[in-house]
Amino acid sequence: MYGTERIYKKVEIIGVSSRSIEAAIETALVKARGSLDKLSWFEVQDIRGHIGDDGKVAEYQVVLKVAFQLKEG
Amino acid sequence: MYGTERIYKKVEIIGVSSRSIEAAIETALVKARGSLDKLSWFEVQDIRGHIGDDGKVAEYQVVLKVAFQLKEG
Amino acid sequence: MYGTERIYKKVEIIGVSSRSIEAAIETALVKARGSLDKLSWFEVQDIRGHIGDDGKVAEYQVVLKVAFQLKEG
Amino acid sequence: MYGTERIYKKVEIIGVSSRSIEAAIETALVKARGSLDKLSWFEVQDIRGHIGDDGKVAEYQVVLKVAFQLKEG
Amino acid sequence: MYGTERIYKKVEIIGVSSRSIEAAIETALVKARGSLDKLSWFEVQDIRGHIGDDGKVAEYQVVLKVAFQLKEG
Amino acid sequence: MYGTERIYKKVEIIGVSSRSIEAAIETALVKARGSLDKLSWFEVQDIRGHIGDDGKVAEYQVVLKVAFQLKEG
Amino acid sequence: MYGTERIYKKVEIIGVSSRSIEAAIETALVKARGSLDKLSWFEVQDIRGHIGDDGKVAEYQVVLKVAFQLKEG
Amino acid sequence: MYGTERIYKKVEIIGVSSRSIEAAIETALVKARGSLDKLSWFEVQDIRGHIGDDGKVAEYQVVLKVAFQLKEG
Amino acid sequence: MYGTERIYKKVEIIGVSSRSIEAAIETALVKARGSLDKLSWFEVQDIRGHIGDDGKVAEYQVVLKVAFQLKEG
Amino acid sequence: MYGTERIYKKVEIIGVSSRSIEAAIETALVKARGSLDKLSWFEVQDIRGHIGDDGKVAEYQVVLKVAFQLKEG
Amino acid sequence: MYGTERIYKKVEIIGVSSRSIEAAIETALVKARGSLDKLSWFEVQDIRGHIGDDGKVAEYQVVLKVAFQLKEG
Amino acid sequence: MYGTERIYKKVEIIGVSSRSIEAAIETALVKARGSLDKLSWFEVQDIRGHIGDDGKVAEYQVVLKVAFQLKEG
Numbered sequence: 001m002y003g004t005e006r007i008y009k010k011v012e013i014i015g016v017s018s019r020s021i022e023a024a025i026e027t028a029l030v031k032a033r034g035s036l037d038k039l040s041w042f043e044v045q046d047i048r049g050h051i052g053d054d055g056k057v058a059e060y061q062v063v064l065k066v067a068f069q070l071k072e073g
Numbered sequence: 074m075y076g077t078e079r080i081y082k083k084v085e086i087i088g089v090s091s092r093s094i095e096a097a098i099e100t101a102l103v104k105a106r107g108s109l110d111k112l113s114w115f116e117v118q119d120i121r122g123h124i125g126d127d128g129k130v131a132e133y134q135v136v137l138k139v140a141f142q143l144k145e146g
Numbered sequence: 147m148y149g150t151e152r153i154y155k156k157v158e159i160i161g162v163s164s165r166s167i168e169a170a171i172e173t174a175l176v177k178a179r180g181s182l183d184k185l186s187w188f189e190v191q192d193i194r195g196h197i198g199d200d201g202k203v204a205e206y207q208v209v210l211k212v213a214f215q216l217k218e219g
Numbered sequence: 220m221y222g223t224e225r226i227y228k229k230v231e232i233i234g235v236s237s238r239s240i241e242a243a244i245e246t247a248l249v250k251a252r253g254s255l256d257k258l259s260w261f262e263v264q265d266i267r268g269h270i271g272d273d274g275k276v277a278e279y280q281v282v283l284k285v286a287f288q289l290k291e292g
Numbered sequence: 293m294y295g296t297e298r299i300y301k302k303v304e305i306i307g308v309s310s311r312s313i314e315a316a317i318e319t320a321l322v323k324a325r326g327s328l329d330k331l332s333w334f335e336v337q338d339i340r341g342h343i344g345d346d347g348k349v350a351e352y353q354v355v356l357k358v359a360f361q362l363k364e365g
Numbered sequence: 366m367y368g369t370e371r372i373y374k375k376v377e378i379i380g381v382s383s384r385s386i387e388a389a390i391e392t393a394l395v396k397a398r399g400s401l402d403k404l405s406w407f408e409v410q411d412i413r414g415h416i417g418d419d420g421k422v423a424e425y426q427v428v429l430k431v432a433f434q435l436k437e438g
Numbered sequence: 439m440y441g442t443e444r445i446y447k448k449v450e451i452i453g454v455s456s457r458s459i460e461a462a463i464e465t466a467l468v469k470a471r472g473s474l475d476k477l478s479w480f481e482v483q484d485i486r487g488h489i490g491d492d493g494k495v496a497e498y499q500v501v502l503k504v505a506f507q508l509k510e511g
Numbered sequence: 512m513y514g515t516e517r518i519y520k521k522v523e524i525i526g527v528s529s530r531s532i533e534a535a536i537e538t539a540l541v542k543a544r545g546s547l548d549k550l551s552w553f554e555v556q557d558i559r560g561h562i563g564d565d566g567k568v569a570e571y572q573v574v575l576k577v578a579f580q581l582k583e584g
Numbered sequence: 585m586y587g588t589e590r591i592y593k594k595v596e597i598i599g600v601s602s603r604s605i606e607a608a609i610e611t612a613l614v615k616a617r618g619s620l621d622k623l624s625w626f627e628v629q630d631i632r633g634h635i636g637d638d639g640k641v642a643e644y645q646v647v648l649k650v651a652f653q654l655k656e657g
Numbered sequence: 658m659y660g661t662e663r664i665y666k667k668v669e670i671i672g673v674s675s676r677s678i679e680a681a682i683e684t685a686l687v688k689a690r691g692s693l694d695k696l697s698w699f700e701v702q703d704i705r706g707h708i709g710d711d712g713k714v715a716e717y718q719v720v721l722k723v724a725f726q727l728k729e730g
Numbered sequence: 731m732y733g734t735e736r737i738y739k740k741v742e743i744i745g746v747s748s749r750s751i752e753a754a755i756e757t758a759l760v761k762a763r764g765s766l767d768k769l770s771w772f773e774v775q776d777i778r779g780h781i782g783d784d785g786k787v788a789e790y791q792v793v794l795k796v797a798f799q800l801k802e803g
Numbered sequence: 804m805y806g807t808e809r810i811y812k813k814v815e816i817i818g819v820s821s822r823s824i825e826a827a828i829e830t831a832l833v834k835a836r837g838s839l840d841k842l843s844w845f846e847v848q849d850i851r852g853h854i855g856d857d858g859k860v861a862e863y864q865v866v867l868k869v870a871f872q873l874k875e876g
Contacts, residue, residue: 008160044558047409087154117266120336190485193628227671233373263339306738379665412555446744482631519817598811701850704774777847
């Protein structure tokens with residue numbers, strides 16, 4: 001497909017999971033699938049998290065850019 | 074709600090007002106409310122402005138990222 | 147129009163063309179016209195490309211932010 | 220005092236206020252005064268905020284670096 | 293005027309005021325008017341300030357880029 | 366609590382663990398609990414590591430900013 | 439000339455052209471020649487543009503730093 | 512060894528794995544061992560990934576800088 | 585090929601041409617082909633240039649990162 | 658010690674000296690020794706300075722991050 | 731003087747010297763004194779240099795921002 | 804030579820010396836001379852250092868990019 005004129009869009013989403021950074025990324029992708037076209041790739045922008053009353057990580061919050069190809073306008 | 078799997082989306086908008094930086098932020102939020110889900114937080118990306126013929130600030134232009142929670146996909 | 151309260155939105159798109167950087171920008175704008183309101187300006191974020199088997203540029207991929215004015219919410 | 224050997228420390232604090240960006244900065248400085256030596260200058264790092272149920276700014280959160288001179292070690 | 297060949301220059305100035313961030317921006321623009329051509333727009337680069345002996349903001353220092361159109365060379 | 370005047374402090378710490386990035390973050394939080402007030406959130410700044418004589422990751426070093434609310438000054 | 443004490447100055451200018459990125463750079467250099475000393479090199483800072491009513495690029499705006507050697511003070 | 516004159520080199524590599532971010536880092540280090548001298552440390556530059564047809568992470572792509580000591584020239 | 589463990593290397597090169605930005609990129613790729621494995625993609629890092637005695641662009645200098653897949657170590 | 662779980666803290670300090678950049682760094686370290694645990698390494702963040710009435714450097718101001726190992730919490 | 735409305739300008743200059751980084755900074759300040767008002771402070775932006783045929787540093791090139799107070803417009 | 808098609812490569816090296824920042828740069832260049840072609844220029848990326856048991860700088864570590872011209876491929 002390289003060389004053909006086409007266009008992608010990137011949107012910024014934040015996935016949240018209490019388990020791991022990878023789980024937060026998967027959460028973002030699974031939930032984004034419903035409202036976006038077929039996703040192509042992602043780029044991690046930031047990794048953050050909330051700390052619980054026990055002083056441990058309560059959840060990971062991963063800020064992603066997700067890209068997908070746009071159909072012709 | 075911390076610890077549950079969920080997803081947020083961030084969009085980039087620019088609010089404009091002739092009065093102040095805070096007014097430009099409020100303009101962006103008020104007008105965005107109609108086309109976006111319930112907004113959660115904002116992050117200022119850039120503060121710019123146009124200068125009038127009298128050499129004073131004609132308007133403040135504040136570039137924001139605005140975040141809101143997405144419903145399940 | 148300067149001085150009136152209004153709001154713009156910026157979206158991030160990637161235009162692809164085998165011809166030149168300018169052609170990749172035009173591709174992005176032409177195809178974006180169908181799904182977005184009247185576009186106002188663009189900002190180049192990144193210039194990348196794919197290299198073909200012959201070691202030459204197979205295509206230019208230009209990451210843009212494109213801005214357009216939002217109607218009242 | 221320029222030219223004499225001395226040392227400053229910078230700490231990162233976040234001031235919060237529902238009124239304005241300037242009020243959030245003042246909040247940070249007033250409350251920091253109790254636990255830090257005499258403050259010398261500040262640098263704004265980030266301006267963020269929470270959005271209330273009414274879609275307006277509920278509070279401004281301003282991330283600052285605050286600097287003060289250290290006494291001899 | 294869009295589409296005609298022309299050139300702008302940007303200079304970096306710092307406005308200072310004890311009142312507010314907006315007042316520091318206006319100070320910079322008013323005083324710059326004397327030595328620069330008709331100003332077109334500004335971009336805020338940094339917001340800093342000095343802290344007085346009372347622990348409050350003594351002045352806001354706002355670093356701006358200011359742009360204006362150059363006449364033909 | 367949104368809307369009340371308050372202040373947070375951010376400190377920069379580095380957690381180290383031979384197991385995973387998440388384990389390095391947890392190490393940092395567990396050990397920081399003794400000398401800091403109740404922690405609120407963290408932001409990952411950098412992910413680095415040492416490579417052992419066998420060419421594998423000997424340890425992950427994760428640079429974090431950790432935030433906690435300050436009591437009144 | 440390497441090794442001799444000397445000094446350069448950099449100024450920030452924006453060249454505009456409807457034809458191409460290279461034409462916008464040349465526009466900036468041609469018009470700057472009149473008011474600046476002999477130019478030595480340039481660095482592209484940003485590539486932006488205005489979009490016309492037809493949805494195509496109306497003009498390229500290229501932000502440059504241009505450097506030239508200063509005569510002795 | 513601190514204090515002796517010596518020199519390190521950093522190279523930029525990308526490790527890919529379908530399992531986790533840590534696995535992508537280990538992949539990069541294992542495969543780099545054959546062509547580079549004894550590795551000393553790594554720094555994560557970017558975390559990206561490809562998304563499969565099922566909308567899940569098909570692979571993690573981790574961009575690393577890897578450093579190793581150079582022998583005398 | 586997505587999903588298989590593999591490794592890429594990125595190197596930083598500068599292509600120079602008097603004709604255009606695209607020509608400078610092609611120069612870099614053509615000359616790099618002799619000493620590097622099959623190239624996969626490039627990323628533009630910086631666009632600079634030298635200005636001739638006539639005040640026009642004497643040459644474009646484009647700083648690229650070029651990536652290629654490494655064979656097993 | 659590589660591979661054991663441990664934690665470091667980084668603080669930001671500014672050393673000032675009229676003699677040289679290296680002297681400003683040493684000033685910061687000597688004076689910091691009294692109030693901080695045993696220091697491990699430093700990273701230069703910014704190099705600035707004040708200019709005297711004679712137009713020469715009155716003092717160098719070097720902004721450093723200084724790191725030291727924290728004892729168990 | 732803190733608290734009074736005033737304005738500074740920053741210009742970007744490059745000082746060159748074969749001796750040291752500090753000498754390159756002093757060169758820039760000495761030569762700038764002739765064409766600029768009384769200088770107030772400087773900020774180092776970049777440190778670069780040329781390498782001679784003998785493989786040693788032929789000269790240091792230090793990019794500075796230099797600030798000075800502007801008289802009323 | 805300006806205007807002719809040619810290509811440079813940049814590599815990232817770290818020079819270490821206990822004496823000064825300049826000495827660390829010279830160390831990097833002297834030792835790099837053996838394994839690289841004739842060097843052309845360098846750019847300082849980071850200045851760091853190790854702190855000895857006496858609380859003083861044990862060594863300066865200067866991260867450089869070093870550039871040299873590549874022969875035809």
